[in-house]
Amino acid sequence: MKVTYMYIHQSPSWPNFTWDEKSLSNILGNVRYKQGKLLGLMESVGFDLREATTLENLTEDVLKSSEIEGEILDHDQVRSSIARKLGLEISGLVASDRHVDGVVEMMLNATQDYTKPLSSERLFGWHASLFPTGRSGGFKIEVGNWRKNAKDDPMQVISGAMGREKVHFQAPDSELLDHEMSQFIKWFNNFKDLDPILKAGIAHLWFVTIHPFDDGNGRIARAIADMQLARADETSQRFYSMSSQIRAERTNYYNILEKTQKGNLDITEWLEWFLLCYDSALINTDGILNTIRNKERFWREFSPININERQKLMLNKLLDGFNGKLNSSKWAKIAKCSQDTAGRDINDLIERGILIKEAAGGRSTSYNLASL
CATH class of the missing domain: 1.10.10.10 (Winged helix-like DNA-binding domain superfamily/Winged helix DNA-binding domain)
Incomplete structure (x- = not known):
């Protein structure tokens, strides 16, 4: 008898994802080549340029990951908060508020301590950093713990006006979260026989499908992906911004997530989208590098002048x-x-x-x- 289900987490085979390695091999080989080329280039430039590039990309990651969720943070506050926490000496530092500092702390913990294992306690800390007041949009939420919604009040992603709502996705029941997250964390920390860039895409999808928190799931999913990409790069220095590219492709991002979560456990199409998005992020780092090089040339030329x-x-x-x-x-x-x-x-x-x-x-x- 054929079992029918609405979402992939309801499949009897969940979470045994499958994908077509052959159809992904060319894209994966291409992004691996570009990744190596970028990392090689950054190794050949000065320490100051690598620091400046890391600061700009981390700033973009924090800003754009929040912007994907409709939250606009102050650029100068984010940049200043990151610089202070990394001990970077830059001009024009401004004060940053508690919320900005919290978002920055989450991102830095993910990317700077990428070698440390993921744990429920670490994820609870990220969630508490995102919501330091214990509230989201004026509503009290469960902070630093898995969501505890009742069975008759499921966690759903909804759009549209009252009476005309569209349910895009419904997450697993909260009573399943201890098991679901234990399974995910064990896989994230221990699964070795997988390309690390593919693993970043799978981790992103898997976490956002579980949707373990009352709010902030998208931002934490992207932080987990960035943590895994730092593992793939084998450096805490960030030379591209995945969240900036996802923000540029936000409509496609939500569409492919919804389509994948309502499909079967073959996630080839999602992984193809993720790899192409990553490819664009690698290409678009050229703009940041050019800006930083221009700044370096400018300040070399005018450094003797009293400014x-x-x-x-x-x-x-x-x-x-x-x-x-x-x-x-x-x-x-x-x-x-x-x-x-x-x-x-x-x-x-x-x-x-x-x-x-x-x-x-x-x-x-x-x-x-x-x-x-």
Whole structure:
């Protein structure tokens, strides 16, 4: 008699995933080649460039993983929090709030301590870091423990207005979570005969399918994948951002997750999507590397010049790719100084040939770097 089920975790064979190794072999070989090439390149550059690249990619990972869930964090707070926790000396540090620090702590614990085993206690710590107040969206949640929803109130991923809701996915009952998570953690720590990049994709899917927490499952699933990718790279330094690429492909990401969870245990299509997403993340690291190299060249050229901290802060923002036009009002607001002080800072840099005034004048006057 054929057994029917709605979600893969209800299959009698769960969690014995299968996939077509032959159809994935070309993609896997390609990403392995690009991964090796990137790691080799980073080994050949200076320590400062590797540190700067790690800082930018970790910042992007934290920002974009939260953004996938609709939460916008402050870029400067995230970057400053990471720099402080890694002991990096950078200019323009700002104070970061408790929530930002918590998200950063989770990501750093996953990627910097990637050799340490995963455990339920470690996952509970990540969850508590994500929700330091024990609340999510104004609602009290079970923090630092598996969810405890009643059988008649299942954990579901739903969209749509009241009365027209669509159930995208329903997770295993909470009474099964101790067994489900024990099985997952044992596999994650002990399963050796598997390509580590494939393992990152499987771990991501497996964890998000169990959905063991009241909230934060997507972010923790991506942190687990990043932890496994750090194992694949054999370094805590991060030279690409998987979450940035997932954010760019967010619609496809949710679609393939839903399709896979409503399919059978053959996850070839999910793994193909994950590998192609990883491939794009490796390719797109070129942009970050170019930005960092430009900054290095810029500061080598102008290092002998006496530049104050406000000027250094604003020049770094321009080097990072300032969003919009930089005028004296924005300078004053970001650098936390008066309009007169901003004007003096700007004029000083114009006289030195570091800044130029854009063609439009009057109220529209804006400034940019003279050259890179």
